[in-house]
Amino acid sequence: MTEQAPALSTEHDRLCRELGSIAVDYPSGDPVETLGRLVADADAALARQGTEQGRFERSGYLVLLYAMSWYVEARLSDQEDLIRAYEGVLRSFRQTFAESPACTCPDGGHPAPPEPESAAELGVHLLTEDGRALYTEEEEPEEDLSVYDCELYLSGLALSAAY
Numbered sequence: 001m002t003e004q005a006p007a008l009s010t011e012h013d014r015l016c017r018e019l020g021s022i023a024v025d026y027p028s029g030d031p032v033e034t035l036g037r038l039v040a041d042a043d044a045a046l047a048r049q050g051t052e053q054g055r056f057e058r059s060g061y062l063v064l065l066y067a068m069s070w071y072v073e074a075r076l077s078d079q080e081d082l083i084r085a086y087e088g089v090l091r092s093f094r095q096t097f098a099e100s101p102a103c104t105c106p107d108g109g110h111p112a113p114p115e116p117e118s119a120a121e122l123g124v125h126l127l128t129e130d131g132r133a134l135y136t137e138e139e140e141p142e143e144d145l146s147v148y149d150c151e152l153y154l155s156g157l158a159l160s161a162a163y
């Protein structure tokens with residue numbers, strides 16, 4: 001029996017493609033619908049904080065919310081419902097951090113904030129253990145992906161999002 005190779009779920013694969021297309025300012029579908037789904041999924045993950053899955057999801061969704069916030073600000077500034085939901089979920093995630101978050105990285109070095117074009121891919125893969133294994137295998141990132149779980153790094157991303 002061979003071990004099954006890690007894979008993204010169909011849903012995450014789709015999210016990856018749709019957010020990737022929005023990130024390069026060329027949405028393949030309806031960006032309001034896609035980003036609304038991102039916010040709803042992120043909101044649902046808040047209920048899983050405190051579990052390992054929740055920790056993975058906080059990192060993945062914050063990378064995604066951070067990286068897509070420029071698009072909401074620049075292109076969807078008339079979408080009040082989406083903006084309110086976007087602000088709300090970011091506020092809730094910010095509240096999951098300690099007041100003075102500590103760096104938990106082994107060497108204390110942080111990667112630069114992810115660029116929108118690469119963040120869709122990175123963020124979606126960070127959401128699950130399988131996704132992380134796949135990303136490490138395919139992209140061979142310089143840093144261990146656990147750096148994206150660092151409280152100090154993540155809270156910084158959450159604060160620098162556009163909302």
Ligand SMILES: [Zn+2]
Nearest residue numbers: 103104105150
């Ligand atoms: Zn750190």
